[in-house]
Amino acid sequence: AQTVTQSQPEMSVQEAETVTLSCTYDTSESDYYLFWYKQPPSRQMILVIRQEAYKQQNATENRFSVNFQKAAKSFSLKISDSQLGDAAMYFCAYRRDSNSGYALNFGKGTSLLVTP
Amino acid sequence: NAGVMQNPRHLVRRRGQEARLRCSPMKGHSHVYWYRQLPEEGLKFMVYLQKENIIDESGMPKERFSAEFPKEGPSILRIQQVVRGDSAAYFCASSPPKVAGSLTYNEQFFGPGTRLTVL
Numbered sequence: 001a002q003t004v005t006q007s008q009p010e011m012s013v014q015e016a017e018t019v020t021l022s023c024t025y026d027t028s029e030s031d032y033y034l035f036w037y038k039q040p041p042s043r044q045m046i047l048v049i050r051q052e053a054y055k056q057q058n059a060t061e062n063r064f065s066v067n068f069q070k071a072a073k074s075f076s077l078k079i080s081d082s083q084l085g086d087a088a089m090y091f092c093a094y095r096r097d098s099n100s101g102y103a104l105n106f107g108k109g110t111s112l113l114v115t116p
Numbered sequence: 117n118a119g120v121m122q123n124p125r126h127l128v129r130r131r132g133q134e135a136r137l138r139c140s141p142m143k144g145h146s147h148v149y150w151y152r153q154l155p156e157e158g159l160k161f162m163v164y165l166q167k168e169n170i171i172d173e174s175g176m177p178k179e180r181f182s183a184e185f186p187k188e189g190p191s192i193l194r195i196q197q198v199v200r201g202d203s204a205a206y207f208c209a210s211s212p213p214k215v216a217g218s219l220t221y222n223e224q225f226f227g228p229g230t231r232l233t234v235l
Contacts, residue, residue, distance in 0.1 A: 004158075043205060045159070045226035091158050103149055103172065104209075104224065106158035 002027045002094050006107035013082045014115050020067075021077045021110045023092030029053075031097035034068065034075045035104065039089040048090070051075065053097070079112075087114040118142070120210050120227035128233045135195040135202070137230045141210030148191045149224060150183060153205040165191060198234045205229045 003026045013019035025034070036048040051059045051068050058066050063083075067076045079086055092107040121140040129135050141148050146167050151159040161175040165185040176183065180198075185191040195202055209224040 043229050043231075045207065045209075047223065050223075103161035103164055103175070104151075104159070105161065106151075108156075108158045 002029075002032075002096070002105050004092055004094050004105055004107040006092055006110050008110045009108075010111045010113065012113045012115060013079070013086075015082055015084060017082055018078060018080045019082055019112065021079075021090050021092075021112070023075045023077070023107060025073050025075065025092070025094050027073070027094065029096055033095045033097065034066075035093040035095070036064070036066070036077045037091045037093060037106075038086075039091060039109070041088075045091075049077065082114050084114050084116065087112055120145075120208060120225050122206075122208050122227035122230050124230060125228065126231050126233070128235060129198050130235050131199055132197050135198050135232055135234075137193040137195075137206050137208075137232070138190045139193070139208030139210075139227060140190040141208075142212075142225055144212055145210035145225075146213050147211045147222070148185050149209045149211075150191075150193050151207045151209065153207060153229075155204070159207060162193075195232075198232075200234050203232055203234045205231050 005024045032053045034051045038046045038048050049059050049061045049064050051066055058068050063080045065078045089109045089111050091109045093104040095104050096102045120142055123138050148165045150162040152162055153159045163176045163183045164172040168187050180196045182194045207229045208227045211222040211224045214222050
């Protein structure tokens with residue numbers, strides 16, 4: 001079974017600064033997907049960024065980027081120029097690569113506080 | 117194109133009652149996933165369904181829980197004889213069928229969740 005670990009229950013960042021959220025995972029698969037989801041107080045799950053394991057290049061979406069270290073099984077999220085609206089729970093997730101579609105396996109989350 | 121819809125958004129039940137949670141996937145989506153989020157926890161996979169078929173129910177408790185996705189109508193997650201430990205947020209996600217030969221990842225789109233409170 002795949003496990004996803006987020007070792008930071010809470011993080012704090014000042015507005016306009018940069019913060020990095022960590023995530024490690026355990027798998028014996030070679031092909032898989034990794035994700036970061038944001039869950040604001042509304043509880044809606046919002047996909048922030050996705051990384052395919054076969055791609056060496058780190059994914060980037062505007063102010064959000066990842067540092068994917070496949071050998072170390074590490075997948076951290078960097079948020080640049082933090083904004084008040086970035087405050088939320090952030091979940092790292094893993095999914096096997098499958099033609100049938102497979103469930104997402106989530107970490108326990110990191111609560112991000114953004115201070116003015 | 118409306119997103120994934122779940123109803124009710126909030127559901128209160130007394131111990132021993134039944135809870136029925138509904139999920140209408142996005143138009144054209146034939147895959148449905150149910151997840152449960154306990155307080156202070158991440159989402160945990162429960163069951164994966166395609167139209168009229170349960171594909172993977174490895175995360176579903178063996179007793180009292182069942183799920184269906186009929187040919188017509190929404191997917192239903194049913195919890196019989198609820199207990200206080202069933203209090204949680206239940207999320208549904210849907211994805212389109214994967215096109216044979218396509219490398220496009222079939223993203224899961226989440227609904228807003230149903231918060232179940234058992235008194």
